[in-house]
Amino acid sequence: MSRKRSRVDAVEAPARQDVESLEEALGVTVDPELLVLALTHRSFAHEAGGIPTNERLEFLGDSVLGLIVTEYLYRNNPGVPEGDLARMRAATVSQRALAQVARDLGLGAFILLGRGELVTGGREKDSILSDTVEALIGATYLGHGLEPTRAMVERLVGHLLGQAEHLGAGLDWKTSLQELAAARSLGSPVYTVTGTGPDHARTFTAVVSFDGIEAGSGVGSSKKLAEQNAAENAYARLDAGDVGAAV
Template identity: 50%
Template sequence: MPSTTWWPSSAEAGGRHTLASLDDRLGYSFTDHALEQLALTHRSWCSENPGHESNERLEFLGDAVLGLVVTEYVFARYPSMPEGQLAKTRASVVNATTLAEVAAEVGLGPALRLGKGEEASGGRSKSSLLADAMEAVIGAVYLDGGYDAARRLVLSLLTERIEVAAEGPGEHDYKTQLQELAARRFDELPVYRIRDEGPDHDKRFFAAVRLGGEVAGEGEGRSKKQAEQAAAKDAWARITSGLGDWGGEGERA
């Protein structure tokens, strides 16, 4: 296993600061920093530097831990939910797309240890690479701090997404509902504007959705997607309830 004093030469300047910043955003401080470094080591770096281990084994472990945490959570959180819906809810968050989004939100990309070729091809923003590294980080937290630490990390990152998914696909996808409503009633598509506030480790996003040049609804969340869904829900509720002055408050986001 690599030394705890190591930092990838391909990472941004001030590697130790990057690692500490990542810990802040994750809400977890590693006791064994070598495990964290290993979780961030892509096989492309290892192929250029023989003798070093990649994060693939930690990714394998993290995938299992992630699945167990989410399964346990939805099973306990939704006691009347049938097995089929439990499986759909879990699948909606335990997938590469969601994990890549979460990895981007916590700033995992700049902390990765990549080979020169992968670096040059934009590896720090590749969804598949980010998703794999996120699983590896979960596996590393499990080994470093135990199941409870890994569970806290997973739920801090995914609880809101799980609860949105548990409401049922389609039924509460307010962006789709608003788009269909706007096309029928106004013959136009909603336009979303996003702003954010707060430090990287505790950022909040605020969305305003506009129709006819006016703000139809507003919302906030821990991600752009959540904020847009909240704004769409607000607009959909105001329009369908017959409020004709939904744009009268002006734009605030």
């Protein structure tokens, strides 16, 4: 397998070909076959006749990332209870956090996407970006083992690991909103989610309310992300006093 993506030459692939620059940003050289696989989104694979996708690598990378981050937080935060460690880990490996890592790498330009995803801005979707980061971690682990992968992960998310203690609650906006609502005796937030668009490019809108009164809304490429964005919006409004008096 050459670095010119010979495996998919017959298929239109409007993605950057200079993968060496991506590897330089990652700080590690990835096996060419695994690198192409890590960058192959299911939308492209479907249009290319059913070639393998990056989803298995993503599955592996998710577990490897979780192990590395969990061990780092455990070793570097002695005395911190399990619940707080779990929040700190969630902040570090959240879809939003990993998508920002991908943007810092310029990763979106390298991902092999189908025409439908290209038209709907797939290169900037948090879900696609974060999944591809995990796939790259999986590919690195298969090619180099744990320790080189650990070094790469700590480079990529080091700034998040350093801030995890402070970001833990903030990146889990649904939990933060629940806690703020309880403190103000507002009851439990209720989320209503609707989706629009084709299956490969769905957009979800979430509305969060208390006792039937809307407190915030958010949009995302998944139900989970839309709910998190709605919770963040509601939290800001509650904190500013825009909602509490009406509920």
